[in-house]
Amino acid sequence: xxxxxxxxxxxxxxxxxxxxxxxxxxxxxxxxxxxxxxxxxxxxxxxxxxxxxxxxxxxxxxxxxxxxxxxxxxxxxxxxxxxxxxxxxxxxxxxxxxxxxxxxxxxxxxxxxxxxxxxxxxxxxxxxxxxxxxxxxxxxxxxxxxxxxxxxxxxxxxxxxxxxxxxxxxxxxxxxxxxxxxxxxxxxxxxxxxxxxxxxxxxxxxxxxxxxxxxxxxxxxxxxxxxxxxxxxxxxxxxxxxxxxxxxxxxxxxxxxxx
Amino acid sequence: xxxxxxxxxxxxxxxxxxxxxxxxxxxxxxxxxxxxxxxxxxxxxxxxxxxxxxxxxxxxxxxxxxxxxxxxxxxxxxxxxxxxxxxxxxxxxxxxxxxxxxxxxxxxxxxxxxxxxxxxxxxxxxxxxxxxxxxxxxxxxxxxxxxxxxxxxxxxxxxxxxxxxxxxxxxxxxxxxxxxxxxxxxxxxxxxxxxxxxxxxxxxxxxxxxxxxxxxxxxxxxxxx
Amino acid sequence: xxxxxxxxxxxxxxxxxxxxxxxxxxxxxxxxxxxxxxxxxxxxxxxxxxxxxxxxxxxxxxxxxxxxxxxxxxxxxxxxxxxxxxxxxxxxxxxxxxxxxxxxxxxxxxxxxxxxxxxxxxxxxxxxxxxxxxxxxxxxxxxxxxxxxxxxxxxxxxxxxxxxxxxxxxxxxxxxxxxxxxxxxxxxxxxxxxxxxxxxxxxxxxxxxxxxxxxxxxxxxxxxxxxxxxxxxxxxxxxxxxxxxxxxxxxxxx
Numbered sequence: 001x002x003x004x005x006x007x008x009x010x011x012x013x014x015x016x017x018x019x020x021x022x023x024x025x026x027x028x029x030x031x032x033x034x035x036x037x038x039x040x041x042x043x044x045x046x047x048x049x050x051x052x053x054x055x056x057x058x059x060x061x062x063x064x065x066x067x068x069x070x071x072x073x074x075x076x077x078x079x080x081x082x083x084x085x086x087x088x089x090x091x092x093x094x095x096x097x098x099x100x101x102x103x104x105x106x107x108x109x110x111x112x113x114x115x116x117x118x119x120x121x122x123x124x125x126x127x128x129x130x131x132x133x134x135x136x137x138x139x140x141x142x143x144x145x146x147x148x149x150x151x152x153x154x155x156x157x158x159x160x161x162x163x164x165x166x167x168x169x170x171x172x173x174x175x176x177x178x179x180x181x182x183x184x185x186x187x188x189x190x191x192x193x194x195x196x197x198x199x200x201x202x203x204x205x206x207x208x209x210x211x212x213x214x215x216x217x218x219x220x221x222x223x224x225x226x227x228x229x230x231x232x233x234x235x236x237x238x239x240x241x242x243x244x245x246x247x248x249x250x251x252x253x254x255x256x257x258x259x
Numbered sequence: 260x261x262x263x264x265x266x267x268x269x270x271x272x273x274x275x276x277x278x279x280x281x282x283x284x285x286x287x288x289x290x291x292x293x294x295x296x297x298x299x300x301x302x303x304x305x306x307x308x309x310x311x312x313x314x315x316x317x318x319x320x321x322x323x324x325x326x327x328x329x330x331x332x333x334x335x336x337x338x339x340x341x342x343x344x345x346x347x348x349x350x351x352x353x354x355x356x357x358x359x360x361x362x363x364x365x366x367x368x369x370x371x372x373x374x375x376x377x378x379x380x381x382x383x384x385x386x387x388x389x390x391x392x393x394x395x396x397x398x399x400x401x402x403x404x405x406x407x408x409x410x411x412x413x414x415x416x417x418x419x420x421x422x423x424x425x426x427x428x429x430x431x432x433x434x435x436x437x438x439x440x441x442x443x444x445x446x447x448x449x450x451x452x453x454x455x456x457x458x459x460x461x462x463x464x465x466x467x468x469x470x471x472x473x474x475x476x477x478x479x480x481x482x483x484x
Numbered sequence: 485x486x487x488x489x490x491x492x493x494x495x496x497x498x499x500x501x502x503x504x505x506x507x508x509x510x511x512x513x514x515x516x517x518x519x520x521x522x523x524x525x526x527x528x529x530x531x532x533x534x535x536x537x538x539x540x541x542x543x544x545x546x547x548x549x550x551x552x553x554x555x556x557x558x559x560x561x562x563x564x565x566x567x568x569x570x571x572x573x574x575x576x577x578x579x580x581x582x583x584x585x586x587x588x589x590x591x592x593x594x595x596x597x598x599x600x601x602x603x604x605x606x607x608x609x610x611x612x613x614x615x616x617x618x619x620x621x622x623x624x625x626x627x628x629x630x631x632x633x634x635x636x637x638x639x640x641x642x643x644x645x646x647x648x649x650x651x652x653x654x655x656x657x658x659x660x661x662x663x664x665x666x667x668x669x670x671x672x673x674x675x676x677x678x679x680x681x682x683x684x685x686x687x688x689x690x691x692x693x694x695x696x697x698x699x700x701x702x703x704x705x706x707x708x709x710x711x712x713x714x715x716x717x718x719x720x721x722x723x724x725x726x727x728x729x730x731x732x733x734x735x736x737x738x
Contacts, residue, residue: 077444078440078441078443078444079440079443079444081444081447082443082444082447082449085447105447139431142431142440142441142444143440143441143444143445164351164431165431165441166429166430166431167428167429167440171429171431174339175338175339175431177339177343178338178339178340178341178342178343178348179342179343179348180338180339180342180348180350180351180430379585381581381583381585382585382587384538384581384585385579385581385585385586385587385644386587387538387571387574388536388538388574388577388578388579389574389575389578389598389599389603389647389648389651390571390572390574390575390599390603390651391571391598391599391602391603392567392568392571393567395602395603399598399602400587400598403589404587404588404589
């Protein structure tokens with residue numbers, strides 16, 4: 001063969017090897033996905049305990065593209081990372097913000113950006129910005145970026161009365177309704193979900209945090225899985241299936257600034 | 260980037276001080292609730308053994324309710340359900356103390372009642388035959404005889420109480436278990452985190468049982484029953 | 485005839501369906517020693533316990549020094565007396581139980597002095613003095629600081645007698661005082677009881693000790709199935725029983 005021909009063959013071989021290596025990535029068994037189901041509409045459970053939500057639909061589609069089925073494992077948020085490290089499941093797809101601290105322990109594949117909002121009681125003083133937090137009791141889910149954000153505000157000098165960090169996100173709304181807190185800081189879609197569900201009690205009153213990246217968490221050693229997920233997500237975004245899931249769950253596009 | 264600390268360095272730097280703070284709250288919860296619960300328990304026990312239905316019936320309902328429903332449910336009820344209902348809002352610590360006190364009072368009531376009823380009937384008869392009133396008989400004859408036999412079941416209940424305090428973590432109170440979970444989620448080093456938490460709870464129970472043995476020995480020395 | 489010290493009129497007592505006492509008319513004069521005998525289930529103990537209202541009668545009256553015990557007549561309606569007054573009445577009748585019922589958490593001295601302090605409101609020093617006196621009278625002056633568990637059965641019963649005596653009662657009721665004692669300990673208790681009788685104490689004694697009854701009793705009462713069958717001085721009752729039931733009761737004892 002001539003030099004150009006050998007180069008072409010080599011190129012084809014390399015390219016096909018690359019694509020076959022992804023297509024050849026066969027995930028052993030089901031794709032086990034951890035979710036903290038206290039987070040509607042991202043991940044929550046039906047009355048008979050079946051997983052549902054935006055993240056759940058994304059995960060199901062992802063598993064399909066990896067040639068397998070999705071299997072969901074419900075975990076409390078405070079133990080969800082530890083569970084991944086100890087091998088209980090393969091990935092976390094549970095609206096986990098990508099932070100530097102977390103990146104030290106696991107790898108991420110970003111799939112969406114989300115901002116956080118203030119949710120207050122309908123008929124009480126609206127919380128529009130961080131300055132309105134003075135003298136208020138803030139409820140957040142424990143071990144989340146919501147908690148850290150509010151904690152940092154407190155450290156910065158904003159005289160927040162108290163920060164109550166609960167195990168599940170649902171508890172923060174129970175606390176708000178029960179007058180145990182004045183405002184909840186939570187991811188946008190969750191805030192809007194609760195307001196839509198109980199408009200007499202709750203209202204979104206302001207933006208707490210601008211959109212930040214959210215990703216699939218994967219163990220550092222699972223490099224092949226990470227690559228496979230990256231490719232699968234790209235294809236989902238390209239062929240519109242990601243947007244379809246978005247529109248199914250949200251009226252607005254996620255990650256937009258509050259008007 | 261911080262490197263991995265060894266067992267002792269990590270424990271002393273990141274775990275033990277914070278757990279210590281949580282332990283203080285746990286101790287406060289335990290002793291405050293025990294004190295209130297014992298006091299209420301005595302009152303309930305006397306109502307339970309009363310011959311007057313207006314005392315014994317409500318006491319029976321109380322004891323049945325608080326022993327028959329999960330403590331966790333009682334905590335959640337007081338913290339989340341009461342404020343919209345009766346316009347009284349208790350913060351996490353008072354809610355926890357209230358739930359724990361009301362709950363253990365029910366158990367103490369039954370412990371006291373059983374102890375009082377275990378005193379032979381003849382004791383009350385002898386006291387009444389001498390002309391002592393019911394109250395005098397209870398105070399000077401019956402109840403003093405219950406002290407020694409009360410210690411084991413009360414210590415048992417106190418040990419259970421000290422661990423039940425961990426349930427108050429669900430209403431965001433920074434007692435020992437809550438702090439343990441926060442550290443666990445942050446550092447992903449379960450071995451050190453959970454080990455020292457267990458040590459913390461063990462210390463509480465050890466303190467209680469030591470106190471109890473001390474009391475038992477004191478009572479033995481005084482002689483009599 | 486003098487008013488009897490203790491008297492019952494048509495006294496009846498039932499427990500659920502079981503009638504234990506059937507219209508008992510019974511009286512005790514001051515200074516009398518009355519011994520009640522009879523088979524078990526005859527109602528002897530129940531009669532005794534009605535006298536100081538440890539059992540409330542179902543029907544009929546109990547009188548102490550002519551006054552109703554435990555009840556009062558208000559506008560011709562019988563009502564229970566308030567506890568305070570009943571307690572005062574009970575002070576006047578001492579009781580000694582088959583199983584002693586000493587207070588185990590108190591010393592012998594305190595067992596005797598407790599009621600003096602609480603009921604008679606005596607100052608402590610005086611109560612202790614009196615306790616020592618009565619414990620001496622029953623022969624236990626060396627056991628003042630002993631707890632009941634360190635005393636023999638006979639000693640415990642003697643403390644119980646001292647405890648009853650200390651209240652200066654009008655009469656003492658004895659409910660089978662020696663039935664729970666080992667045979668060799670019975671004697672010391674009977675000695676104390678005999679001394680009391682000889683000193684003129686009014687006593688009502690339920691017992692199986694026939695020898696004691698013969699020696700010390702002024703009158704013996706035979707009960708069976710809730711009724712008084714026969715009564716009289718010991719010689720006539722034991723040596724010349726009239727009723728068939730008394731005869732068959734005494735037969736195994738002769």
